Each structure stands twice: as C-alpha cells, then as structure tokens.
Amino acid sequence: MKVDVNCDYGESYGIYRISDNEKILDYATSLNVACGFHGGDPVVMDMTVKKALEKGVAVGAHPGYPDLMGFGRRHIKLSHYEAKAYMKYQIGALKGFVESYGGKLQHVKPHGALYNDAAKDYELAYAIAEAVYEIDKDLIFFGISNQKTIEAAKKIGLKTANEVFADREYNDDGTLVSRSIKNSVITNKDRCVDRVIKMIKYNYVETINSKKIDIIPDTICVHGDNEKSLELIKSIRENLEKTGIEIISFNKRLD
Numbered sequence: 001m002k003v004d005v006n007c008d009y010g011e012s013y014g015i016y017r018i019s020d021n022e023k024i025l026d027y028a029t030s031l032n033v034a035c036g037f038h039g040g041d042p043v044v045m046d047m048t049v050k051k052a053l054e055k056g057v058a059v060g061a062h063p064g065y066p067d068l069m070g071f072g073r074r075h076i077k078l079s080h081y082e083a084k085a086y087m088k089y090q091i092g093a094l095k096g097f098v099e100s101y102g103g104k105l106q107h108v109k110p111h112g113a114l115y116n117d118a119a120k121d122y123e124l125a126y127a128i129a130e131a132v133y134e135i136d137k138d139l140i141f142f143g144i145s146n147q148k149t150i151e152a153a154k155k156i157g158l159k160t161a162n163e164v165f166a167d168r169e170y171n172d173d174g175t176l177v178s179r180s181i182k183n184s185v186i187t188n189k190d191r192c193v194d195r196v197i198k199m200i201k202y203n204y205v206e207t208i209n210s211k212k213i214d215i216i217p218d219t220i221c222v223h224g225d226n227e228k229s230l231e232l233i234k235s236i237r238e239n240l241e242k243t244g245i246e247i248i249s250f251n252k253r254l255d
Contacts, residue, residue, distance in 0.1 A: 003200055004161065004219035004250040005237055006030040006142070008062060008111070010048035011039030011071075011224060019224045025055040027230075027237045029249040030219065032109045032142070035090035038064035038072025042093075049097045058249035059098050060142065063090035064111030072112035073179065080127045087131035095135065106251045107161065108132045109142035110149070118149045119175055125152035133158055140250055145215040146174055161250045162216035164199050166192045166236055167223055169208045174215070177208050184208075187228045189235040196220055196236055200245055219250055 007028040011018045018039060025031075031052050034040030040048075052059050064072035066086065078086065087108075095105045110118055110128055118125040125148045132139050133156045143149030145162035153160045167186045169177040177184040186192055199205055199217040206212055222233040237247055 001200060001244070002246045002248050002253055003217060003240065004029050004253070005222070005233065005240075005247055006032055006060070006109070006163070006219050007222050007229065007233055008032045008034070008224040009052075010034045010044050010062075012044050013039055013041040013068070019229055021230045022051065023230055024224065024233055025051060025057050027233045028057055028222075029247055030058040030060055030106060032060050032062035032107075032111070032221075033094055034111070035061055035063045035094050037066045037086070037090055038068060038070075038111050045094060045097050049094070049103070050101055053098070053101050053103045058106040058251055059094075059103060060107035060109055060140075061091045061094040061105060062109055062111045063087050063114070065114050067113075072114065075113045075117060078124070078127075080123060083124055083127035084131040084134075087128050088135060091132065091135050091139075105136070105139060106249065107140040107142050109163070115144070115149075116176060118152075119144045119147035122148045122152055125149045126155070129153040129156040129158055132156075140254075142219060142250075144175070145217070159254065161218040163219050163221055164196075164205065164215050164217045165221050165223075166196050167221075167232055170205055170213065172207050172209055172211050172213065174213055181208075185223070187232075189228065189232050192222075192232050193235055193239045197240065197243060197245075200240070
C-alpha cells in the first residue's frame with residue numbers, strides 16, 4: 001500500500017506568520033503552497049518552493065478566493081470566466097517559481113471555501129479544472145474524495161487524486177464539517193492516526209454522526225494551520241510506515 005501525505009504550507013504573508021514549521025518538510029511528501037490570494041506573498045512563495053525542492057517534497061498550487069482578510073474561508077460568487085482567470089493567475093505564478101528552481105509543479109488543490117464550494121458545485125469545479133488543464137494538462141488535480149471536483153477533473157481529462165482529511169470531521173454526504181462547528185478540527189494525534197489507518201486499509205471514514213462512508217485515500221491532508229500540525233503529520237507518517245504503508249508523493253505513484 002502506498003499513500004501521499006500532503007500539507008498546506010506557505011500561508012504567511014508580510015509580517016504575519018502562520019505556522020510553516022520547516023520540520024513539516026521532513027514528513028510531508030507533497031505541499032499545497034498558497035498563491036497570494038488567501039495567504040502567501042511573492043517572497044514567501046519563492047522561499048517555500050526553494051525549501052521544498054531542496055527537501056525533495058513535491059510542490060502543488062493552493063489557489064483560493066481573493067480573500068486575504070478572511071484567509072480564503074468566505075464564500076464568494078464567481079462567474080465561470082472569473083473562476084478560470086483567478087485560477088490561471090495563481091497557478092501560473094507558483095508554476096513560475098517552481099520552474100525557476102528547475103522543478104516541476106505536481107498538482108493543484110483549491111483552498112478553503114473555494115475547495116468546499118467546488119465539491120458541491122459542478123460548474124465551479126469544471127471552471128477550475130478547465131483552468132488547470134489549459135495551463136498544463138499533466139498537472140494532477142487534488143479534490144475531496146468522491147465529490148464534484150474529482151468528477152469535473154476527470155471529465156476534462158486531468159489525472160486526479162482523491163483527498164481525505166486526517167484532521168477534519170466529515171458530514172454524512174462526504175463533505176467537511178464547517179469550521180464554525182465545535183470540534184470540527186481534530187487535534188488529537190492518536191485519533192488522527194487511527195482514522196487514517198482505517199481510511200487506507202478499509203476505504204471508509206466515520207462521520208461526525210458515527211456513520212461509515214466510503215472514501216478513496218489517494219492523498220492524506222494535514223492542515224498547516226492546525227495548531228498541532230507538526231505533531232500530527234510526524235505521528236501519522238511514523239505510524240503508517242510501521243504498518244507497512246509506503247509514504248510517497250502522488251506523482252511517483254504514477255511513474
């Protein structure tokens with residue numbers, strides 16, 4: 001069994017520091033790097049890409065709504081054209097940084113409210129997937145398992161990775177429980193490890209209502225802004241390896 005472990009990263013900007021503990025790079029196999037709309041800035045993007053490539057961590061773009069004040073967690077109504085343009089702008093910027101260091105962008109994973117909206121809104125998901133395909137048809141599209149984002153990306157012709165979440169509670173329909181709900185973010189490492197192992201071995205996750213739903217765990221996400229992010233990703237990786245599960249970036253699984 002093989003799985004990718006990804007982490008949101010590079011979300012600091014200006015004088016504001018948001019997580020980004022460099023030790024995370026010792027445990028993640030893929031990074032979702034903020035592209036300036038919800039977090040990140042040109043200096044942070046450049047430094048993040050450079051460090052990730054030096055550590056051999058695959059780099060992906062993490063584009064979001066134009067919502068720096070709200071950290072990309074507020075819902076914004078976009079037209080199909082706007083959604084495509086915003087995605088191209090952000091992905092293109094990060095792709096430039098990656099290629100300037102001789103690397104290759106691995107994937108695209110929408111951020112925050114954009115990610116959650118696209119999971120339920122096929123037209124939005126299709127616009128995002130179209131933008132990704134038009135920039136580079138070889139990019140891998142990361143989307144929440146069994147939702148509209150994966151469906152749209154496959155329709156466009158992109159390679160896809162079904163993403164599951166170690167540190168977030170699920171609704172019964174397979175979407176994520178809103179952060180406004182108490183205890184929607186999980187910080188207990190033992191609970192995270194246990195549920196991730198079950199996801200990989202048995203292809204299910206238990207929802208907030210104790211219902212078991214089917215998922216496909218191609219890549220496991222730990223949120224970089226989780227207060228226990230380093231502790232969680234370190235424990236998840238060490239325990240998965242103990243059970244014989246190989247941790248490897250998603251692009252290497254396709255080789």
